[in-house]
Amino acid sequence: MIRDIHYYRCKFSRRTKQNKLGLGVSLSAGEAPNKPVLLLSVIELIERGQIQRNRIELSPELISTFLKFWHDLNIQRDPNIGLPFFHLRTDGFWHFKAKPGFEFMESRASKIKVRSVSGLQQAVEYAYLDLELFTLLMNPGSRAELTLLLIENWFPNQIQQIERSLKFDVFDDLQNQLRASGGKVYSREEVEQEDKQTAIVRDGAFRRIVTNAYDYRCSFCGLKILNNLENIVDGAHIKPFSQFYDDKINNGLSLCKNHHWAFDRFWFTINDDYTLEIADTLYEDSPDTPTLKTFEGRQIYLPNREDYYPRLDALAWHRQQFREKAS
Numbered sequence: 652m653i654r655d656i657h658y659y660r661c662k663f664s665r666r667t668k669q670n671k672l673g674l675g676v677s678l679s680a681g682e683a684p685n686k687p688v689l690l691l692s693v694i695e696l697i698e699r700g701q702i703q704r705n706r707i708e709l710s711p712e713l714i715s716t717f718l719k720f721w722h723d724l725n726i727q728r729d730p731n732i733g734l735p736f737f738h739l740r741t742d743g744f745w746h747f748k749a750k751p752g753f754e755f756m757e758s759r760a761s762k763i764k765v766r767s768v769s770g771l772q773q774a775v776e777y778a779y780l781d782l783e784l785f786t787l788l789m790n791p792g793s794r795a796e797l798t799l800l801l802i803e804n805w806f807p808n809q810i811q812q813i814e815r816s817l818k819f820d821v822f823d824d825l826q827n828q829l830r831a832s833g834g835k836v837y838s839r840e841e842v843e844q845e846d847k848q849t850a851i852v853r854d855g856a857f858r859r860i861v862t863n864a865y866d867y868r869c870s871f872c873g874l875k876i877l878n879n880l881e882n883i884v885d886g887a888h889i890k891p892f893s894q895f896y897d898d899k900i901n902n903g904l905s906l907c908k909n910h911h912w913a914f915d916r917f918w919f920t921i922n923d924d925y926t927l928e929i930a931d932t933l934y935e936d937s938p939d940t941p942t943l944k945t946f947e948g949r950q951i952y953l954p955n956r957e958d959y960y961p962r963l964d965a966l967a968w969h970r971q972q973f974r975e976k977a978s
């Protein structure tokens with residue numbers, strides 16, 4: 652069968668008794684519309700340019716968009732993006748690129764079910780679509796046609812609601828709210844009650860805001876590398892989130908992978924005047940790039956707003972750990 656727009660129109664339709672060709676998205680009785688909600692979420696990210704390659708990751712953008720539709724459509728179940736992310740495979744156009752050691756996930760014949768978000772993150776690098784479908788979704792005309800078909804087929808009574816939802820960039824809105832308030836400190840109860848999906852969205856928002864505030868540059872060494880939507884830095888916590896639940900932007904630092912690792916192990920710390928202090932116990936051999944010791948006494952690269960500068964009590968906590976480790 653030729654995999655053209657007619658084929659995918661059938662595939663995106665609700666599978667009914669009349670639809671005996673076995674096409675259409677399958678849904679067992681009483682099941683929530685997980686699959687169309689995930690497809691709508693993927694389409695929205697393609698529309699926004701947040702998916703530019705045929706790789707669909709369980710990113711904070713995708714999860715927050717899925718949760719937005721779930722909420723806006725008033726679906727009376729607990730949302731779990733892991734269900735459609737795993738089960739769409741049976742519809743024949745959604746495939747997995749597995750992580751090493753989890754190759755069995757790529758076979759549709761495999762009986763092993765991985766439907767939790769954390770399990771999928773462990774086993775799957777990303778999902779991808781048939782190249783023919785991805786090409787159709789990258790084209791604005793065919794994308795609009797398939798989106799309308801999904802909405803009319805699955806949510807005929809909620810068309811306006813979905814069209815409103817599609818226009819609302821929920822992850823961007825969350826980041827703007829957090830930027831305006833300077834971020835948030837959570838209570839232990841809030842964090843303990845958080846499910847994995849909410850945790851990925853919260854953490855993702857913190858990391859995006861922090862790295863953006865430093866213009867995607869490592870505050871230690873100044874390194875900045877961009878590659879399309881990717882960059883080389885992490886949004887690191889000064890006081891660890893696992894102990895302090897502190898997602899204030901001024902508890903954040905943008906650090907490249909090496910310097911994030913070194914900072915979390917107290918191989919260097921930062922003074923109140925934002926100068927660097929390097930542990931004197933390090934043995935370094937680095938013929939082609941500057942050693943950590945080279946940065947002793949230099950000031951870090953600071954973010955674009957003064958209220959995002961690393962908070963002094965957070966730095967004091969980090970220095971104390973650094974000194975205890977040194978003694």
Ligand SMILES: [Zn+2]
Pocket residue numbers: 869870871872873874906907908909910
């Ligand atoms: Zn660095």
